[in-house]
Amino acid sequence: MNADLHCPLCAASGAGVFHRDRRREYLRCSHCALVFVPPAYHLSAAAEKAEYDLHRNAVDDPGYRRFLGRLAEPLMQRVPAPARGMDFGCGPGPALAAMLAEAGYQLMLYDPFYHPDPAALRQHYRFITATEVVEHLQRPGAELQRLWGLLEPGGLLGIMTKLVRDQAAFANWHYKNDATHVCFFSEQTWQWWARQHGAGLERIGADVILLRKPASCVVDG
Structure with a gap:
């Protein structure tokens, strides 16, 4: 056991x-079931960005747009345009934001490396998207709490990330081999997180999670 390490999502010890x-x-947290990599194995910010600079996700790439459509389409069905949203962790080629803007939505961008706009983190939104982002977060508890606070009552947090199934599948899982991937969510983890926040939870397909903020919530800030 690693009693001295605290889960980066729920802060419990004893993973x-x-x-x-x-x-x-x-490590796997016995409280929220998050699987996470201890900080000793995390890349430096410079090394992390160097890995992201190798990605080639063009805004106009049809295949990439189809991939992002797995989140964009259910989001648009549930939140009508011209709602205001933020694409968190949008990367150097914010294709999802472009797709939603083309459909009439109002978008802000935030990415700590490519769009570090602090103004985007001081506003409130009807929806926030994070596609292939949460697995990179070294402090997922704090970051998800911050995003949740930026959502309007009744707002939607749309997340795309591959989900942990079991130990046998994890051992042969390509997703864990990316050095920038440091935390891995399961459906059990998202169920725990939704309960903690009184959120509506909807899983769509293999890797899309939609979290609905209660309509009666008070907006932070």
Whole structure:
């Protein structure tokens, strides 16, 4: 057991080893079921950005747009235009934001490396998207709490990330091999998070999670 390490999502201690490979150790929180990589294995900010600079996700790439459509389409069905939203962790080529803007939505961008606009984190939104982002967060509890606070009552947080199934599948899972991926959510983890926040939870397909903020919530700030 790793009693001295606290879960980066729920802050509980006592996570147990879930998997080890030649490069890293992966712990699983006994409270919220998050699987996470201890900080000793995290990349520096410079090394992390160098990895992201290798990505080639063009705004006009039809295949990439189809991929993002797995989140965009259910989001648009549930939140009508011209609602205002933020694409969090949009990267250097904010294709999802472009797709939603083309459909009549109002978009702000935020990315700590490519669009570090502090003004975007001081506003409130009807929806926030985070596609292939949460697995990179070294402090997922704090970051998700911040995003939740930026949502209007009844707002929607749309997340795309691959989900942990079990130890056997994890051992052969390509998703864990990306050095910038440091936390891995399961459906159980999202159920825990939704309960903590009184959120409506909807899973769509293999990797899309929609979290609805209660309509009676008081907006932070």
